[in-house]
Amino acid sequence: MISCDLQAVVASSDSSVLGMLPFMLQNMGVRPIIHRQAATVLETVSKQRVDAVFVDWDLDPDFSVLREIRSTPAGRKLVGMAVVSRQAPIRESFRFSDFVLEKPLIQQRVTQTLRAAHGMMVRDRLQYTRIPLKTDALVFDGNAKSFSAVATNVSQSGIALESSAKFLSGEMVQIQFRLPEGHKNLSCKAKVIWSDNRTKAGFSFLEMKVSDRETLSSWIENEFMEGWQRAALPGHPALIAGAAQAIS
Numbered sequence: 001m002i003s004c005d006l007q008a009v010v011a012s013s014d015s016s017v018l019g020m021l022p023f024m025l026q027n028m029g030v031r032p033i034i035h036r037q038a039a040t041v042l043e044t045v046s047k048q049r050v051d052a053v054f055v056d057w058d059l060d061p062d063f064s065v066l067r068e069i070r071s072t073p074a075g076r077k078l079v080g081m082a083v084v085s086r087q088a089p090i091r092e093s094f095r096f097s098d099f100v101l102e103k104p105l106i107q108q109r110v111t112q113t114l115r116a117a118h119g120m121m122v123r124d125r126l127q128y129t130r131i132p133l134k135t136d137a138l139v140f141d142g143n144a145k146s147f148s149a150v151a152t153n154v155s156q157s158g159i160a161l162e163s164s165a166k167f168l169s170g171e172m173v174q175i176q177f178r179l180p181e182g183h184k185n186l187s188c189k190a191k192v193i194w195s196d197n198r199t200k201a202g203f204s205f206l207e208m209k210v211s212d213r214e215t216l217s218s219w220i221e222n223e224f225m226e227g228w229q230r231a232a233l234p235g236h237p238a239l240i241a242g243a244a245q246a247i248s
Contacts, residue, residue, distance in 0.1 A: 006121050008079075009044055011035040011065065012056035017083055020105050021054060028118050038065045045069055045078075051121040052079035055097075057088045066096035079120045081113075130155045131223045137161055137177035151177045156220060158193065158204040167192045167201045175203065179219050186212040 006029060010021050013036045022032035030051070035041050038060040045053065055065050066082065069075035082093040083101045093100050098120065099113050130153040137149040139161065149163035159177065167173070171192040176185050190203035208216070 006030040006051045006118075006125065007033060007049065008052035008054060008121075009033045009035060009041055009050055010054045011038055011041045012054070012059055012083060013037075014056055014058060014083075014103070016104060017056055020107070020110060021083075024107075024110060024114055028114060030118065030121070041065050042068060045075065046072075050078055051125060052081065052117060054081045054083060057082055057084040057093065061088075063093065063096050070096050077124055079117050079124070081117060126221065126224050127156055129220075129224055130160070131220055133180055135178045135180060137163075137175060139163065139165065139167075140174040140176075142172060152200075154179075154216070154220070156217060158202060159190070160200065160202045162199050163201070164199065166197060167195050169193065169195055172206075173203070179216070183215065183219065186216060188212065 008025055008030050010032050012018055025032045066080050080097040081099040082097040084093055085103050099117055132153045133151055135151050137151045139147045139149050147163050147165035149161040152162055153160045169192050173190055175190050176187050178185050188205050189207040190205055193202050193204045195201040
């Protein structure tokens, strides 16, 4: 099953912020995780997948939370938003956040900003989401010996296979695999990044023809958007269209 459960941390003790942002995020298919203290945000971000962090400047006037989050590999990818008062240093807030909302919050402005942020969240989630499949694959080792396999999931950056052959971490191979619904075989050079020493192994793509890469990317995007629409945003055509435009 495709994971479409977007999550966003909302750090604020301001009732006007907590009365608007979580509600609007939920309406966009994003689960809000509310923190009323800045100190607890970092623990949440380090322990679970978070797609966005909204931090109230009144709760964190030094931008220490966003600054520390941005210093981590995972934090550099998530969407950051500063919710600021009029006396806050706006230029400083943009150093650590992608968006800035000024209090008092105005619903129309919040809606426009959240839609833009939502598109970024969806685009980032697409980059690592693994799409399940069950199709035939063929693996060639360094000696050109071939092994039959079954592809079990694929992403923009790699593929997981099941095979009676055993692959060693770091091993370089050539893989031919097929997408469902009559697509032609795709070929790539790949590296083994994990193995259970039984039947399952994961591979990271190293080289792939441009045409094969485009075919794979297009198929993944279509599968992702269809699954995401069913699971996360039934009845939100405008938001769906915006997300589709963001990843195209």
